[in-house]
Amino acid sequence: MLRYLTAGESHGQGLIGILDGFPAGVKILVEYINKNLVRRQVGYGRGSRMLIENDKAEILSGVRWGRSLGSPICLLIKNRDWHNWEKGLSALPEHEGSISSVTRPRPGHADLAGLIKYGHNDIRNILERASARETAIRVGIGAVCKLLLKEFNIEIISHVIEIGGVGINRMRLKLDEIHTKAEASVLRCVDKSIEKKMIKRIDSAKREGDSLGGVFEIIVTNPPIGLGSHTQWDRKINARLSNAIMSIQAIKGVEIGVGFEAARRFGSDVHDEIFYDKRDKRFYRKTNNSGGFEGGMTNGEDIIIRAAMKPIPTLMKPLNSVDAFTKKPFKASVERSDVCAVPAAGVVGEAVVAFEIANAMIEKFGGDSLSEMKRNYNGYMKYVRGI
Amino acid sequence: MLRYLTAGESHGQGLIGILDGFPAGVKILVEYINKNLVRRQVGYGRGSRMLIENDKAEILSGVRWGRSLGSPICLLIKNRDWHNWEKGLSALPEHEGSISSVTRPRPGHADLAGLIKYGHNDIRNILERASARETAIRVGIGAVCKLLLKEFNIEIISHVIEIGGVGINRMRLKLDEIHTKAEASVLRCVDKSIEKKMIKRIDSAKREGDSLGGVFEIIVTNPPIGLGSHTQWDRKINARLSNAIMSIQAIKGVEIGVGFEAARRFGSDVHDEIFYDKRDKRFYRKTNNSGGFEGGMTNGEDIIIRAAMKPIPTLMKPLNSVDAFTKKPFKASVERSDVCAVPAAGVVGEAVVAFEIANAMIEKFGGDSLSEMKRNYNGYMKYVRGI
Amino acid sequence: MLRYLTAGESHGQGLIGILDGFPAGVKILVEYINKNLVRRQVGYGRGSRMLIENDKAEILSGVRWGRSLGSPICLLIKNRDWHNWEKGLSALPEHEGSISSVTRPRPGHADLAGLIKYGHNDIRNILERASARETAIRVGIGAVCKLLLKEFNIEIISHVIEIGGVGINRMRLKLDEIHTKAEASVLRCVDKSIEKKMIKRIDSAKREGDSLGGVFEIIVTNPPIGLGSHTQWDRKINARLSNAIMSIQAIKGVEIGVGFEAARRFGSDVHDEIFYDKRDKRFYRKTNNSGGFEGGMTNGEDIIIRAAMKPIPTLMKPLNSVDAFTKKPFKASVERSDVCAVPAAGVVGEAVVAFEIANAMIEKFGGDSLSEMKRNYNGYMKYVRGI
């Protein structure tokens, strides 16, 4: 069993993650982790804090001389502007009151529910942890998981397919094309002409002081058949992935394969017929409407998941709210902020999906060392081809 | 912590569920459980097995004299046609071979992935457990959870909003209207004229030997503010609910609040402004685009979740497939089957949501006895009103 | 991950267990399960209820034609005297009051703490579930796990080494000798002359209306090196085993290897020196003071665990107590009861240890099917010998 916990406030000392149960012997390069952190930070429509941050991870444990040890891997991403917050977010009682408290909850944020639930009198005690800044460390953890998956030739790709209602047509692109084009685009969009329209839409939202959401897609290539299980409600890997995706800040919808479209078609137009390739000795499909899952298990086809992200709730355009204590109405607004963060959310999506797939791989193949996993994996693949 | 496991094969002796961690002192009537089982079985478009089944639950443990004991609650739903399968699904080795094995996997089912994963040579060993028949016991477990929630005036409603592309317009109905109309409809659809169109669509699919999916909506009324948490990725209750919904057989998409629509609107048109009602001493919203969640927590508004169900994969119309062992192509088809089971899936959706909300209530308010939960709940509600 | 839940009251309809995550393809014979149930029931010093019970398990799911399916295995042990309790423990409200309530808590039982915790007004609502009768279903679950372990030549043995202060001298017996002698003894004691003294002690306790506890030992033969892990506090398998043993009713102490004796010796007399057998290509020890664990992992030597059971708390000899509601003092006593149940507890110990070891095996070697587990296990053993 692989598991992780994260800790850290948005403007605190840093973000920390512990990944426990990771097999020994996997090549772990901090450069690769950092590359992923950067991928989360870029994207047209981001505000200026992204530039300040320029995240770098430190590996505090679990890796030695470039290889995982089997012991818990701890990552730390220091916050670069901690010096500005040292008193305001200090753990020490002597700094109490060094910055003013926040009592005005913003619509669309954890502010009000969190304040009440945890019995605080300062919304800062909620917003610092609820912030999507936390996803940086999840991207770090996910990068480590990706390095494991790469050993099994499993890649995880994300691209943006819709922003503010502007969407791409489904093109038949090969996976590495999708990856290359997404990486080259400021919006992680594979269609240059659509990207332009998206940019326009973002610019116009920005002028209005408004924000936009969108839809991203995650593709997992080359999963083995039989991850997850049909046998118990909480062993279904499509459900676990849905949980992972929905745990990302601002996600309001998840689709697998054709998703909601499946509700509109006939059965004969949804279920993927089964064929057998004698040369490669494998079952395959000509369509992939299922998005890679049947019965809560991977069926050997690529995994396809889409997620809808709501617009960023911090707007320049004011929204009505009331002070949590005085109950006086006020207009919630900010000076400047991100307008759109869908490309970043896609990168976070890759990370949380990587974790779940890595966990399922470890569950199926045992996870003490990479060489053991590979031995077990190869034995299984040989069996699969021999059926 | 509330948890449950289910067991049982589709044509085995029966379905069994154990619900562990349920508080003591809650009124549990088997009639209420059975009423829910019936609700899962009806619906226009179901095949004839539903009539055979007519499920009844037995409470094997955890309830005495109509009240929960605090000990694990075990439900058993016997399969009425077990006598036809006594040898075919017998646990005893002497019955080996009493029915022929299944080697031809059906597209859209767990058949092929399960066969390979578990190393079987008979697909029956998979399909018996993967069948949506298993959801009957989940409805039973969910009914028990609903009885707890009713004590806190929390109701869970489902209705069908789309079948095979025919959808209702969002009407502004009150919740009890939705409930009453849905209960009165053969498709759990609140709009009579749309229901007619849906029925036509089902009839036409039936004539074609095809099947249909659709979309159902779950509404949870009156949740307290502050269930779930923003503090850790796996504590977010919207994500847990997404996991629960996606664990239902044939679900391919989940939306919360406006869902995918959120990806198309401006932020100013998505985030629910905050108001305060001085008389009732509560914060409230005039819109509920968030579907009742902010920051992974309930925000006190009704919970709104939608799910897309794919068409039933067992079709009279043949689909291409290959034998798992000979690899010979064949046409997968059945003589008759359900054409559409979306209303039933909605009832299952109620059940799995009831479990998650009950679990979150127990987590927040402690769960040893109903009187303790109520004392803690009332203390919290008083505090909330006093903020 | 293997897991199980049990349900059922002592005089209810029966005891139910669901074992989830068990691999497919393992031979499961109900006779073997029943043989283990009987082993739990016999033993000198037991009362007469044991004879009434004569437990038999029914396999309700997860096994077909003598082989596990990979789906959840549900066992049911019906209570033979349910007809006497049908109203007294009925789930239906109409039977309320059909037997009188219990308000007088017995020392040494869950009675008082449970009554208060769960807010009951009838101790029967606690004692029915807290009873050691529940261990019958755990023995059933454990028997299934043993069948998996046997496939890897792992056997689990228990014997009684002390009763009421009468203990055996540590003899150097071979494992199958211990097993054979224990099975042949009414007290599961390998030393005939000590057995006699134990019987005398039990007889004398019986005459006094008193009860006795004792110490049993569990031995697990042939575990592979490397189950469990040193990497995180809750992955240590010695700790998990301690949890399992201590979860058995009436257990007050657990020892591993030399146990408390380790606290009295010099280090040089405790740590097991390491040798290598070139012919068998394996590391081995000449002593086994560690009881088979180093660093929270199995080290390849036999696992040795001992547990101390307190005397049965239901005595003919009266103990002082007070009525939970009137607070009036009374003398707690019974007409007749078990005097000593240590041999039975040893059999329960085998079961809970079997579960933990099976779980650890599945974790290390993957658990979808027996053939997959064996392939992975054999690959590992080959690697171990090749180091």
Place this chain on the structure above:
Amino acid sequence: MLRYLTAGESHGQGLIGILDGFPAGVKILVEYINKNLVRRQVGYGRGSRMLIENDKAEILSGVRWGRSLGSPICLLIKNRDWHNWEKGLSALPEHEGSISSVTRPRPGHADLAGLIKYGHNDIRNILERASARETAIRVGIGAVCKLLLKEFNIEIISHVIEIGGVGINRMRLKLDEIHTKAEASVLRCVDKSIEKKMIKRIDSAKREGDSLGGVFEIIVTNPPIGLGSHTQWDRKINARLSNAIMSIQAIKGVEIGVGFEAARRFGSDVHDEIFYDKRDKRFYRKTNNSGGFEGGMTNGEDIIIRAAMKPIPTLMKPLNSVDAFTKKPFKASVERSDVCAVPAAGVVGEAVVAFEIANAMIEKFGGDSLSEMKRNYNGYMKYVRGI
């Protein structure tokens, strides 16, 4: 649910712990945490590394201005001699080979089992994580938990009752006396004359190049009645505590209440009779043989747990072993090391017990904020007194 993970190697950058699910509003002072860290480091018989370390915790998250936030609390204890190991334990591949590998496994350590399990070729990759140094961060985590418990007047005390066979007589000391005397003793022993004998024994072991273990006792004062549960095997809090204690490096036995002695006495001499104190409106016992548990629940009496620690396995006196790869025999020994660490282990015991009790408190009373917990706790205590 409260949970924690730790990370970090013995000579790595530091030790990290994340405590997740801790309620908001609890006073957290780093000084208190550090005081506990120091308590783990002192004790007669420790080697010189203890002096080098002088551990200090940094609170990286979850606490602001001296109060917990409800978000994950992350502690970091930096290793003071990291500069000596920066290359040897570096995460970077370029430092590979900068110190020589260890291939000679020490008896009594995780060395051999870990090396094989994780497929390493350098034992350092195991011993760095398996080291009892990891317990420092657990003491930090436990200190935070203690601060929560103090709010409910629950204190956790440890003292050493036996070292190398020299044990104290059970004296009837009051709890604060035990605490005061233990804190004042270099061996955490409440009996000055016995302490002298223990010191002699340690000195003599040291001269022999040998090591010693012992027995410590943990006392938890003032737990409410009804923590844990009898209803399911893994909800029993005595079992969870046993798991926690056994997860401490070098522990080989756990006892609750009279423990193994219970196996030697008559039932009438073990079970604690029940009385009622009308003035204080509480049930009480005159004896506490049960150690505070009946039926897997706290019964309101003090919790008493004892643990046996084996002697430290790193000896100056050589032990036989073989090289893991060449298989050549060698004599395992060190130049100097701790001779005895039982007092430290007791402090670790306090920490892991504090975590489990805090977890059980949160489970029973809800855990979002201290004020909510107190409100629920007070409501329960009032109910208990009113029975």
